[in-house]
Amino acid sequence: MTSCSGHAEEHLATRSAAGLFDFSFMALYEFQGKSELQALQTRNLDALAPGQIAYALLLKEGGAVLIDATVWRLDEARFWLFTGKPGRYAGLDRSGQYAILALQGPASGRILSRLIGREAVRGLRYFHFMEKDAMVIGRLGFSGELGYELLVPAAHGPRLSQALLEAGREAGILQCGWHAADSLRIEAGYVLFDREIDGRANPRELGLERLVEAPALRFAAARRLVGLEIMAEPARADLALASVTSECLSPSLEKRIALGFAPPDSVRPGTLLRLADGRAARAARLPFHDPERRLPRGSALR
Numbered sequence: 001m002t003s004c005s006g007h008a009e010e011h012l013a014t015r016s017a018a019g020l021f022d023f024s025f026m027a028l029y030e031f032q033g034k035s036e037l038q039a040l041q042t043r044n045l046d047a048l049a050p051g052q053i054a055y056a057l058l059l060k061e062g063g064a065v066l067i068d069a070t071v072w073r074l075d076e077a078r079f080w081l082f083t084g085k086p087g088r089y090a091g092l093d094r095s096g097q098y099a100i101l102a103l104q105g106p107a108s109g110r111i112l113s114r115l116i117g118r119e120a121v122r123g124l125r126y127f128h129f130m131e132k133d134a135m136v137i138g139r140l141g142f143s144g145e146l147g148y149e150l151l152v153p154a155a156h157g158p159r160l161s162q163a164l165l166e167a168g169r170e171a172g173i174l175q176c177g178w179h180a181a182d183s184l185r186i187e188a189g190y191v192l193f194d195r196e197i198d199g200r201a202n203p204r205e206l207g208l209e210r211l212v213e214a215p216a217l218r219f220a221a222a223r224r225l226v227g228l229e230i231m232a233e234p235a236r237a238d239l240a241l242a243s244v245t246s247e248c249l250s251p252s253l254e255k256r257i258a259l260g261f262a263p264p265d266s267v268r269p270g271t272l273l274r275l276a277d278g279r280a281a282r283a284a285r286l287p288f289h290d291p292e293r294r295l296p297r298g299s300a301l302r
Contacts, residue, residue: 008251010180017172018105029091099157104147109300144188189287235274
């Protein structure tokens with residue numbers, strides 16, 4: 001397990017102003033036509049309009065989640081599939097062709113407007129994207145804040161990064177690394193491949209059953225994703241056992257929090273749980289940050 005403490009300044013800058021992250025490691029596949037992509041992931045592509053993004057899951061044969069992804073519909077026939085790591089998919093592999101920068105935080109819309117104009121920023125809705133000034137700009141993110149993902153040809157990435165940092169200097173933007181991204185997404189209650197998406201958890205266990213738009217698929221839940229507030233004292237031996245998948249000292253909440261799994265009847269907020277190392281934890285409502293998820297959908301020009 002990797003601790004995500006020690007990068008509080010970047011984390012708090014993203015919460016109060018803006019953080020800039022380099023996500024160019026993301027795998028990208030382009031599909032012509034929807035039949036192969038429809039069979040690969042869980043969202044109904046017929047309901048996805050050009051310019052719209054859908055959060056989706058890729059499932060293993062037994063129903064466990066292989067990885068999560070976003071699907072971007074470019075036009076009637078073309079789609080992009082973004083995932084956190086490469087795989088063997090039928091689409092054209094375009095990984096590495098683009099620099100992918102994530103601009104996150106309450107000031108991100110104002111900063112972006114200095115590059116592409118206020119009207120363009122104001123008109124871009126949550127989970128939609130547009131093309132502007134040789135950039136592809138999607139409004140989404142992992143932080144629980146207003147945010148954007150910006151794509152340009154890989155060679156232009158450093159120039160775009162510098163332009164965003166200059167545009168956000170007065171607002172207090174910081175260039176941020178992986179540990180800040182990890183603590184932000186834990187506070188926001190978002191799952192991650194190789195952590196919560198462990199190759200065994202199914203959509204219901206991850207709380208993502210809503211993403212499976214195939215009525216015939218049903219999932220049992222031997223365990224459920226749970227937020228955990230970790231306590232200083234040791235746990236009683238008679239408490240239900242919870243496993244920790246991601247943990248950090250939350251810079252925003254100033255306490256240790258985690259994501260993990262617990263028996264389905266033990267995930268109600270306030271329930272006391274025992275961790276494998278003997279610590280006690282209390283089940284918490286997810287997300288820890290912005291429980292109603294209003295911030296990502298809010299005004300782009302705050």
